[in-house]
Amino acid sequence: MQAYTKHSSIAAVMNRANVDTDQIIPKQFLKKVERTGFGAHLFHDWRFLEDGSDNPDFELNRPEFKGAKILIAGDNFGCGSSREHAPWSIADYGFNTIISTSYADIFFSNCFKNGMLPIRVDAPTLKALMDEVEASPGIEITIDLESQKITTPAGLSIDFEVDAFRKETLLQGLDDIAWTLTHEQKITDFETQNKKQLPWLWPSA
């Protein structure tokens, strides 16, 4: 996983609430057995017209938002399924940061596992960010994970919260499994104890 530190990137605005995982990646694209290549189908039903060409009315097709790494989205982003294809698609498309007021729980934690930073801000802050981008689309916003700050060209400076552990793994680009296995002895101890207490859960030796 690539380490996430500080970057300045174009921010795209998607002013829609309750964007669900079926809209993020429609299910006809889920039948792959690999992890990559989902970005081409991100928001497919909104993004493309019937004939397969780009839908000019869809936000992310605006030329100013080309190459955006930051997605500013409406409330309750990523609701719906636990399938990780949604964060894979968003990451594969090129986003590494999402800013919204709220997220579905599963989606939120899946973002971190895919090297993305989902940031929660309050409603007025979200509006201010959206307004600034709408006023001058194509501007670059700076995200500094180390100091937990968003800054904008117009001078907004927004502090955000992030779980300390998630922050650390993002900063170091650490894989979760490797981290957990540093505690493997504790897992083994737990299992030894569990076999004594609830032996019927284990195959008889």
Added chain:
Amino acid sequence: MKKTMYEKIWDSHLVHEPQASTPILYVDRHLMHEVTSPQAFEGLRIANRSVRNPHSILATMDHCVPTKAADRINLPDPIGKKQIEVMASNCEDNAINLYDMKSPNNGVIHIVVPEHGFVHPGMVVCCGDSHTATHGAFGALAFGIGTSEVEHIMATQTIQQQKSKTMLVEVTGSLKPFVTAKDIVLAIIGKIGTAGGTGHVIEFAGQAIRELSMEGRMTVCNMAIEGGARAGLIAPDQKTIDFLRGKEFAPKGEYWDQAVDYWNSLASDEGAQFDTVVTLDAADIAPQVTWGTSPEQVLAVNQSLPTPSTMEDSIKALAAKSALDYMGLEAGTKMTDVPVDVVFVGSCTNGRIEDFRALAHVSKGKKVANGVQAIAVPGSYPVKQMAEQEGLDKILTDAGWEWREPGCSMCLAMNGDYLKPGQRCASTSNRNFEGRQGKGGRTHLVSPAMAGAAAIAGKFVDLRDWD
């Protein structure tokens, strides 16, 4: 200290609680299907890791499998076929118990697992599927995870997890006739909203919940996720114990009594504190129908569709307007004037034997309305077999229903069963999002009996004054 059931299960599974990072929780049982696992196995292989406890896993094939018998032999969809083949070889390579398409045990994961007693009260259970919450009906902490977590659990038998808040949803009193578990959970979601349970694990309690069968409890917990919760839980009682007795993976011999004692210790302590408490009176719950594109957009069947321009909350009004547009419905229309094109009974929400009994009960001696396609998809082969032994399939096919092979089918329309654009469906599944049952398809969530009545009438009907 007095503890909730959630806290008891949490405490007994905590492997490590590092300072300033996410706690590590032990996972007793891991459920698997063909869609969310291949990339996890791929990840394990790339990192040269192995499956820690293969016995903790039970796998099935359900999302992509065709529900027409002939298509199960010659899979028509090459990509679905690939997922199914990859699942089979992954399970074989890792000594994982798989109920493949040909197994007499095959079916939807959340239907199959309880049938074999694989989940017990007090366990922590994960599956790469959000409706894992179903198993909370047994008093197990069961929740959906992403594919990275599937890989993490295979490698470590644990999950990194933040502790949730607790919510008690108490449904007092008894249900009125024609009102079911599905109506309870839709009414709860209507009350708390789809984000109402965010960050919480919901414990469902109260007389109406106690009075539900295990099947009904599974229906309620199944949709805890639609209320935004991480999981749903119901305290084990005599019904839970009776359900598990004698099942393949239930404790045996001398262990049975020990296990029952343990299960009986799990209920929330009298007076334990919940972060949020919600109360509903079962007598107030009418048969429910969703009218929009979110499960919280739900009404009693005898009500009329909302009028967005008169709604106070402007965000809700906007959402209502766009939902009505998508659904092709006029504000103010009576729910019972809304016609249906397709009726689907099945899924892990309502694909159990009790659901087909309810469906057969309303369908007996009747005919599906002209022009309506009615599809009944049993949740598993054991459900199918039991229904056939009881003659339910005959009642349904006589009435004009299609009686299919088990699978997720039109719940998420990945297997070739889907709505055409603009088609309106009364569905017993759990999600009515735009396009969930096929691009442009319009979904109304209902109970099996309500679905059955809609198939016959060709429109929604209030079962309470229907003959």
